[in-house]
Amino acid sequence: MGTQQRKQDSLASKAKVALTAIREEGSSATYRETESTVKDSEQSFRLLFDCAPDAMFVANxxxxxxxxxxxxxxxxxxxxxEEIIGMHFSMLHPPEMLEKTKEHFHTHILQSEVNGDLYPIEHFALRSDGKAVPIEVMAASLTFDNSKKLLGIFRDISRRRQMEDELRESAMQLTKLNMALEKELDEREKIELELRNRKARFETLFNCMAQGAFYWNQNGGLSDVNPSALELLGLSREQFLKSDASSPLWKVINEDGSELPIEERPSSFVLRGRPVREKIIGVFNPKTGAYVWLAVNAMPQFRENESQPAEVFVTLHDITDTKQMESELRKSQENLEKRVEERTLELQNTYGQLLHAEKLSAIGSLSA
Incomplete structure (x- = not known):
């Protein structure tokens, strides 16, 4: 019984030793694994820390x-x-912003420890040459060697600020351009309104004027005509606009009654750049079957920077009554001249007879 008990105690003791050894071995393996993991994490952190494009600072x-x-x-x-390590965090920023710098530091601590959220805060970093660089700061709390640290990440936003300034400047320029454009559009609308009003007034004048008026284009065609011209020429608007200088509708004569060739007509002269003033012509009116006498004025119309007329504006003044009066006056004058001539001849004959009678009387007196 005693021997058996000793064997059991010996086995129990060996089991305890074995269990202790197993535990120690397991603990050592876990420690080594943990230590390896920590080392890997530290190496990864150091690699990311050193290679990060943004500036990073670790502060106590x-x-x-x-x-x-x-x-x-x-x-x-x-x-x-070496210069940076050992500096107080406030020295990373302009001294005139000390209060704001401290406020931001504590805000970052609260955000990372209490909320766990990281919010960027815009601030300025102070370079060694005294220049303040605009930055965006984010921070996170870390624990190294049982000590709390604050990892600050400074992102240089100089280029972004520059782009924002350029965008603001562009926006201001765009606003100015928009204002100028709106002003120009207002002016253009006023000009267009004035042009429409002038066009309306011109059309009213063109259509209501007593004188005939029409347009020749540079190709020799007719582009517009007013009612007075149609009445003078005895044509419909459709007939007029479909005709051209060589149309048989146009029977034109000189003052002496001879036919006026196409190349000598007012529109032909003006299309060559020569204005015509008070040219007297006769044009046959098919409705009345008679010639109407017209005083024609034709002026070339030029487009900007062009030497050849784009069209010709022609006005027709009806002088038929004047021509008839002149004709009647000439006839009256001719009749008067004829009567004066006849009367003069009669007086000359009478005077001759008187002279002859006086001569005979004188001869009779001498004979007595």
């Missing part, structure tokens, strides 16, 4: 002293890593 939360900085931080501040 309690003292505010910078304990580490990456290469991007040295480029941002134009300082060496």
């Amino acid at each position: 939360i309690e003292t505010g002293i910078i304990e580490d900085a990456n290469q991007a931080a040295t480029r941002l501040l134009l300082r060496s890593k």
Whole structure:
């Protein structure tokens, strides 16, 4: 019984030793695994920290002293890593912004520890040459060696600020351009309204004027005509606009009654750039079957920077009554001249007879 008990005690003791050994071995393996994981994490963090494009600073939360900085931080501040480490966090920013810098530091701590959310805050970093660089700051609390740290990430937003300034300037310029454009559009609307009013007045004048008026285009065609011209010429609007200089509708004569060739007609002269004033012509009116006498004025119309007329504006003044009066006056004058001539001849004959009678009387007196 005693021997059996000793064997059992010996087995129990060996089991305890084995269990302890197993536990120690397991604990050691876990420790080594944890240590390896920590080392891997530290290496990964260091790699990310040093290669990050944004400036990073590690500050002691309690003292505010910078304990580490990456290469991007040295480029941002134009300082060496040795210069940066040991500085107080407030020295990373312009001194005139000290109160705001402290406020931001505590805000970052609260955000990262209480809310766990990271919100960027715009601020300025102070370079070694004294220039304040606009930055965007985010921060997160970390624990290293049982000490709380604040990891600050500074992103240089100089280019973004510059672009924002350029955008604002562009927006201002665009606003000015829009205002100028609106003003120009208002002016253009006023001009267009004035042009429409002038066109309406011209059309009223054109259509209501007693004188005939029409347009020849540079190709020899007719483009517009007023009612007075149609009445003078005895044509419908359709007939008029479908005709041209060579149309048989146009029977034109000189004052002496001879036919006026096409090349000598007023429109032909003006299309060659020569204005015509008070040209007297006769045009046959098919409705009345008679010629109407017209005083024609034709003026070339030029487009800008063109030497050849684009069209010809022609006015027709009806002088038929005047021509008839002149004809009647000529006839009256001719009749008067004829009567004067006849009367003069009669007087001459009478005077001759008187002279002859007086001569005979004188001869008779001498004979007696």
